[in-house]
Amino acid sequence: MIGEQPPREKADFIPWLPFLTLLLREILRFLRVSVQTVLTPIITASLYLFVFGATLGDRISVVEGFSYAQFVIPGLILMGVINNSFANTSSSLFMARYLGNIVDLLVTPITAPQFILAYTLAAMLRGLLVGVVVWVISMLFAPLPWIHPLLALLMACLSSFLFAQVGLLAAIFSDTFDELSMYSNFVILPLIYLGGVFYPISILPSEWEFLSRLNPLLYLIDGFRHAILGVGDTPLSTAFGIAGLIALGLFVGTTILVHLGYRLRS
Amino acid sequence: MVSALSIKNLSKNYNGDPAVKDLSLQIEQGEIFGLLGPNGAGKSTTINMVAGVTRIQQGSIEIFGYDNRRDYRITRRLTGVMHQEIVIDHFFTIDRTLRIHSGYYGAPYDEAWRQLLIERLDLTPHLHKQMNKLSGGLKRRLMVAKALIHKPRLLILDEPTAGVDVELRHNLWHLVREINKAGTTVLLTTHYLEEAEQMCGRIAIMNQGELVALERTPDLLNRIYGRQLFLHFERPVDNLPEQLEAMGAKLSENGLQMVFTLPRDRSAGDALREVCRLDLPVREIETRKAGLEEVFLELTGLKNRQGRAL
Secondary structure (H helix, E strand, O other), X not given: OHHHOOOOOOOOOOOXXXXXXXXXXXXXXXXXXHHHHHHXXXXXXXXXXXXXXXXXXXXXXXXXXXXXXXXXXXXXXXHHHHHHHHHHHHHHHHHHHHHOOOHHHHOOOOOHHHHHHHHHXXXXXXXXXXXXXXHHHHOOOOOOOOOOHHHHHHHHHHHHHHHHHHHHHXXXXXXXXXXXXXXXXHHHHHHHHOOOOOOOHHHOOHHHHHHHOOOHHHHHHHHHHHHHHOOOOOOHHHHHHHHHHHHHHHHHHHHHHHHXXXXXXX | OOOOEEEEEEEEEEOOEEEEEEEEEEEOOOOEEEEEOOOOOOHHHXXXXXXXXXXXXXXXXEEOOEEOOXXXXXXXXXXXXXXXXXXXXXXXXXXXXXXXXXXXXXOOOOHHHHHHHHHHOOOHHHOOOEHHHOOHHHHHHHXXXXXXXXXXXXXXXXXXXXXXXXXXXXHHHHHHHHHHXXXXXXXXXXXXXXXXXXXXXXXXXXXXXXXXEEEEHHHHHHHOOOEEEEEEEXXXXXXXXXXXXXXXXXXXXXXXXXXXXXXXXXXHHHHHHHHHHXXXXXXXXXXXXXXXXXXXXXXXXXXXOXXXXX
């Protein structure tokens, strides 16, 4: 009998439990569909590695002292990190909005920063997991020198964090699957491909090099590669400075939108 | 004692169309309170503003004395909401969903309470099933469990029995009564007016975003109609006697039935005395009190709009 239960006093509250629960929920969500969320991106990245590592890897060199495979692998690792961080937050939040179960979160005491950090950390875990597996597979094709391993890890985390915010924003501003796919196909993909994954911008004509420097992804990819190979198109401090500022700006913007309930609460 | 829910001058527009207009009401601790109204009356919008799903445009809402915007981390812990639409997380089982939902509220894990809800809502055989394997009734039961898992002091049920079978409705209302007895205040909306009549101590009726009635249920039932006196005859009565017509009587069923609509302050004795004096062939006498449905139709103006569904 419910009446025989101990008197129900005002329930105790564990302030960080809502955050930890949402984080756990997000991790369990992507693990439950791990073929789609982890295995498929790894296979895609492995195909890139095969094409650029096994076929072209030793035949051309775009940076002195390194094979093409060694040049392209850091970019492919970061591409996996970025794509999966974006995909995790964007698909999870968009589906919650689309199916209506976002209200389960809106009625809880979770704060906007907790909400964003839980989504973001789960996306980072997925992105970094894919990145690590791509790196392990890449060892079959070419060894990397890892000149500044901690800086490389920091840039991978920063990139993942940044694109998790972009994913949240895409989910907030999209009303249909078509709109959501536009962000990945017409924004993320071109920025990645033109951001120096496959070539150094120093080999471009000056006007194209100038345009490439306006692409924020350049600083993430080049900074990551610079930390691993020890050479890059941009100083590490510039790359980290720009990446950090963009990540912070996006986090603040996303926090304000979620706090206001913009396009989340009616 | 502070009110469980205090709504003051609440208003909300959607694209310029008013959904809730200057609504004020208070629900005291320990009440079972019914919020009724036709579709589009503004009930769900009101509930969504209380729960925090919809932003408040004007006015204020206090839950146990806490402002639900400024002190939302407190008010949301104190409130449990079962939404009208079925909202479930398709990735998880019932078991996992309840654990996650408890955590969302920052509530310390209480296995005894969780087990109690699972048993009372008859969810035990379905705990480890995937959501897409659950029937509509099971999903509704899960939503009730989700609303209660963090032991709220204010339970909001928005159309909890829509589309569920008789047994589940019976069990659900039994559970709600028990929870209410244990100290939880209940705010419910339902289209089953007889349920509201039986369950609620007080009822508010909304229409087109406005509050059109807020009274104790018996007072509301007595508000418009008194009662009706039905006389069933052994054989048809061809003509309605003038004296009875003057008392408001009407013939129906081809003269086999006579109906008196009696105002609240009028005794049935006058009518019966006149019927006896005229020696009409009465077989049976029946009185009926006005139901909530009649009151509802009158107050919302639906009675004059034939064919419109409730």
